[in-house]
Amino acid sequence: MEIKNFTITKRDGSKDRFSLDKIMNAIVKAFESVEQPADLGTISKILSHLDMHDDIKVEDIQNQVEEALMREGFYKVAKSFMLYRQQHSEDRETLAKLQFLSDYCESVNAATGSKYDANANVEHKNIATLIGELPKSNFIRLNRRLLTDRIKKMYGKQLADEYIDKLTHHFIYKNDETSLANYCASITMYPWLIGGTLSIGGNSTAPTNLKSFCGSFVNMVFMVSSMLSGACATPEFLMYMNYFIGKEYGEDYYKRPNDQADLSLRKRTIDKVITDCFEQIVYTLNQPTGARNYQAVFWNIAYYDKYYFDSIFGEFYFPDGSRPDWEGLSWLQKRFMKWFNKERTKTLLTFPVETMALLTNKDGECLDPEWGDFTAEMYSEGHSFFTYMSDNADSLSSCCRLRNEITDNGFSYTLGAGGVSTGSKSVLTINLNRCIQYAVNHRLDYLDYLGTVIDLCHKVQLAYNENLKELQEHGMLPLFDAGYINISRQYLTIGINGLVEAAEFMGLKITPNDDYLHFVQGILGLIEKYNKQYRTKDVMFNCEMIPAENVGVKHAKWDREDGYFVPRDCYNSYFYVVEDDSLTILDKFKLHGAPYIEHLTGGSALHMNLEEHLSKNQYKQLLKVAAKEGCNYFTFNIPNTICNDCGTIDKRYLHECPHCHSKNVDYMTRIIGYLKRVSNFSQPRQEEAARRYYASAAK
Amino acid sequence: MLKYVNTDVVFQEIPDEVTLAINISNCPCHCPGCHSHYLWEDIGTSLDTQAIDAFVTKYGKNITCLAFMGGDCAPKEVNELANYIHEAYPQYKVGWYSGRLRIPSVVKKTDFDYIKVGPYIKHLGPLGKPTTNQRMYRQNNAGTFDDITYRFWRK
Secondary structure, eight states, X not given: OOOOSXXXXXXXXXXXXXXXXXXXXXXXXXXXHTTOOOOHHHHHXXXXXXXXXXXXXXXXHHHHHHHHHHHTTOHHHHHHHHHHHHHHHHHHXXXXXXXXXXXXXXXXXXXXXXXXXXXXXXXXXXXXHHHHHTTHHHHHHHHHHHHXXXXXXXXXXXXXXXXXXXXXXXXXXXXXXXXOSOOEEEOOOHHHHHHTTGGGTOOXXXXXXXXXXXXXXXXXXXXXXXXXXXXXXOTTHHHHHHHHHHXXXXXXXXXXXXXXXXXXXXXXXXHHHHHHHHHHHHHHHTSOBGGGTXXXXXXXXXEEOHHHHHHHHXXXXXXXXXXXXXXXXXXXXXXXHHHHXXXXXXXXXXXXXXXXXXXXXXXXXXXXXXXXXXXXXXXXXXXXXXXXXXXXOOEEEOSSSOEEEOTTTTXXXXXXXXXXXXXEEEEEEEEHXXXXXXXXXXXXXXXXXHXXXXXXXXXXXXHHHHHHHHXXXXXXXXXXXXXXXOGGGEEEEEEEEOHHHHHHHTTOOSSSOHHHHHHHHHHHHHHHHHHHHTOOSSOEEEEEEOOOTTHXXXXXXXXXXXXXXXXXXXXXXXXXXXXOTTSOHHHHHHHTSHHHHTTOTTBOOEEEEBSSOOOHHHHXXXXXXXXXXXXXXXXXXXXXXXXXXXXXXXXXOOSSOTTTOOSOEEEEEESSSXXXXXXXXXXXXXXXXXXXXXXXXXX | OOEEEEEEEXXXXXXXXXXXXXXXXXXXXXOTTOSOGGGSSSOSEEOSHHXXXXXXXXXXXGOSEEEEEOOTTOHHHHHHHHHHHHHHOTTSEEEEEOOSSSOOTTSOGGGOSEEXXXXXXXXXXXXXXXXXXXXXEEEOTTSOXXXXXXXXXXX
């Protein structure tokens, strides 16, 4: 070995002068550790095997030392040297964790502090959230290993390598990689109704009255949510509650809500008993949850108009043989919405995320005018919820944004009744902006190139599915075994992000125009083609425009660093440019209308941002517009004002507290489906919220 | 000849309607403190029945009302267009934002469903302020007009 003045590359990438003494020292120490003598002759023999060059990495030198030791027959010494290296790499990992810990403690909020998946659903930053953050990197490694091992088995090593390559170069993104659980589900509560939580490992038996319904419901949702990484939807919640109220106070209870219901000194009315139940359930479920890293459970519910209700629950029977009573449920749904809207002026309540399911006719008129009217009324009163409109009862929203098509209304539950057990098992997202730019820059047909990426995603998802099946075979997924969710009615989801940005790169105008539509349909149609191709009787795929709270920010950052065209700091989760103020509200409905979303089988929720609330008649007109354009899933988003000084919550978008006139106000808005304080979002998301154009009506 | 500079779909200008607001140029009012200076010049595209037909084709059933924002340079022409809309497309309401103190006698008021009158006077404030001098009227079934300015004042 020739000793020259050259540099080495350290682990952090920095350069240092090469020092022979350091290597000799390390070798001597290794000999000493196993109590073997090391004379100068031995050492120089070992050194003579080393092949040094300028900028050599420390790791490479150490590898060479290991080999040299073994070549000279010092196996025990080599082993000791390897153990020493391993110990140091573990120390370095701990050191990195310590660094993360102190960075996290100093970050402004939990979402900005989170390294792996910034999430505004975590309101506070404390020891409990920190405990949740720390093992995330290990989960990512574990999940990648589980998946690549399976891909190797199913498709060979080359595809496994391809997956990791695409993942680490940010062509694709695996959502919820920090969790081991499958993603989100709309559950049927029927197994719980007949058997309590015993079948999923709980200890409560079937609910028998209103009180046990409320208590056990909360426990059941907590248990189910701890076995999911995303949302838990309970579309039957109010229907069951109506049943138990009816058992307690008579099926016609809603005709006399002001009757006295108890003999206590408080003389509570039936109505008061019911709203007390709402209070108990809603406040409990909005608490931060231990089993979910101090996040609240993502709880969703649905409201139905009469026709949707008939279509979904027309064949439903309760265990006692009775059938759900529409009149009572209709009253209870309205009561809950009114109560929840009012309660939200007292406290920031994020959950449940609500979806109103309305059936329309071909002319865009609501089949049930009473519920169409009530929907507009609730919007005009400032309530924030999603509306799902369809001319057949084909879907249910299982989480705040994911729409799953229900092929047969979900009535195959073998115990004679049912509900809806659907959802998404796993989401794998394609960064369209990078894929398309890469293809164009390399003179490839972008659809051909995208086809290879989409095909890869399907194979990876199938591998994920096999892993899930294995977990189930070992009894690890009681939600499936107990019948809350049906594994073959859950989708494998292909997510998309960066669609608008890719279109801008292609020089397209992001307005309702044929070129843009053609571009959108080309891409989404291709994904759907693969979704159909890979569909079997056990596996279904859908495609969703993901809300990308943190992915949108990450993609923009990574793509910019790698020299791609990146027009904004956070990729859109809409078909239009969120800060573009030249588009009218009608344009935005058009851009989320049938021609654009037809292949988006997993849905995308239009968040129509408005600066001020509209009147009931105006909302009624906009519901018509949505139905006519075929925009089937949307919400209106008017930032609510919350005073940081006196705590007043106002449904309007104000710059000053109407109560104490403080200018220190924060806003609650829906950026990604659920209503949260803007200051809980990660830094780049807050900036997006500030830039976002709230269509101002008053000139 | 009436000309317009641009249009927008608006909600606050006409209560309960989803309105296509047509911003007309060459405004003679020149209110001190005007928010729409760009409408003072004689610029833009001709606003005639063909332009109205094009709006209707574009927006169809998505809007419920068309409103002329300005046009005080040629009130008679605004009136003729309002009349044309009601004749050709009876499904739409018609509104007019005039900056005049009163509607000239040559105009047939019943050709409009909503009329706003009054210049913008800075210290009295816009329609949204209870101190405003501006007034919004809505035609009722009897063909007379009700003052609905209070609808702009937030509870």
